[in-house]
Amino acid sequence: MEKAFSIPRTRFVVGVALAVGLFLWSADGAQFDFLKLGEGAVNMGEFVGRMFPPDFSKIDTILLLLLETLQMAIVGTVLGAGLAIIIAFGAATNIAPTWLYYLCRWTMNTIRALPDLVIALMFVSAVGLGPFAGILAMTIGSIGSIGKVFAEAMEAVDRGPIVAMESVGASKRQIVQYAILPQALPLLTSYTLLLFEGNVRGATILGLVGAGGIGLELTTAINRYDYGHLLAMVLCIIVLVTIIDQASAIIRKKIT
Structure with a gap:
């Protein structure tokens, strides 16, 4: 009995040791330093202190830009999820034959390898400044x-109904x-809602390169x-994201 449990325990210990070693190696290479963070905490506190009190004198501009950001996220999510x-x-x-499987996987890997800001800059240079470039960037991203x-949600479905339909010549x-x-539909819907939440936050960043939304105003x-x-x-932005998060949670709860 002890021998039966010794192998998994050994693998666990080795796995933990490798994980810790990988973390320490990565932290050293990335120059991760808690001491430097502590030294910079004072500057961070001063920066946050300068932000108070909030100035809502331009609330009309903020709300209009937030509305534009939300509209970008809606259109980008619908087009992106559809494609x-x-x-x-x-x-x-x-579902797909092997050649198509690898082609689609490589295509998605290539897109994921490109940072969102790089994609946004490509579309800004193509169609000019404004929300249209941001929508195109979100769609591709x-x-x-x-x-x-x-794709993984479709692969994870129960094979019972598939085998039954194949047996009758479907x-x-x-x-x-x-x-x-x-x-797969409940999972697809849930993931689409999560995508929408992410696109709302992402739209605020795309504005930094002139792709519409509230990001440019933040930079200014x-x-x-x-x-x-x-x-x-x-x-x-926090209020908007919180409202969307709560609404999405309610919808996901009802469909799952």
């Missing part, structure tokens, strides 16, 4: 991030339509040392 589910069909092993998750389309999608406030206005925008 992602199409490519997910080709990236699921239980969504394909890479959520397409893989969609076509691939019928199997996908009646056996795979109904099982920092450059002008207008910290009160900066804090007002941050607080409004």
Whole structure:
């Protein structure tokens, strides 16, 4: 009995040792330093102190930019999720042939390898400044991030209904339509809501490179040392993200 449990225990110890070693190696290479963080805490406190009190004198501008950010996230999520589910069909092993599987997986890997700001800069140079470039960047970015998750949700469905339909001669389309999608739909919906939450936060960053939304206003406030206005925008973003998070949680609870 002791011998039976010794092997898993040994593997666990070795695994922990490797994980700790990898962390320490990475921390050293990335120059992670708690002491330096402690020394800089005073400067961080001073920066946060300069942000108070928040200045809501430009609340109309903030709300308009938040609305634009929300609209960007909605359009980007709808387009991105729609295209992602199409490519997910080709990236699921239980649906697509091998050649298509690898093609779709490599495509999504390539997209995920590109930072969102780089994608946004590409579209800004193509279509100019404004929210349209941000929507295009979010759409492409969504394909890479959520397409893989969609494909894995389809791969994880129960094979019982699939085998039953195959035994009666159902076509691939019928199997996908009646056996795979109904099982994966709750997860696909949940992941789409999570994508929307992420796109709302991401849209605030895309504005830093001129791709619309409230990000450009955030950068302008920092450059002008207008910290009160900066804090007002941050607080409004927190409220918006919290509302979306709570609404998404309610929807996910009802569909799962």
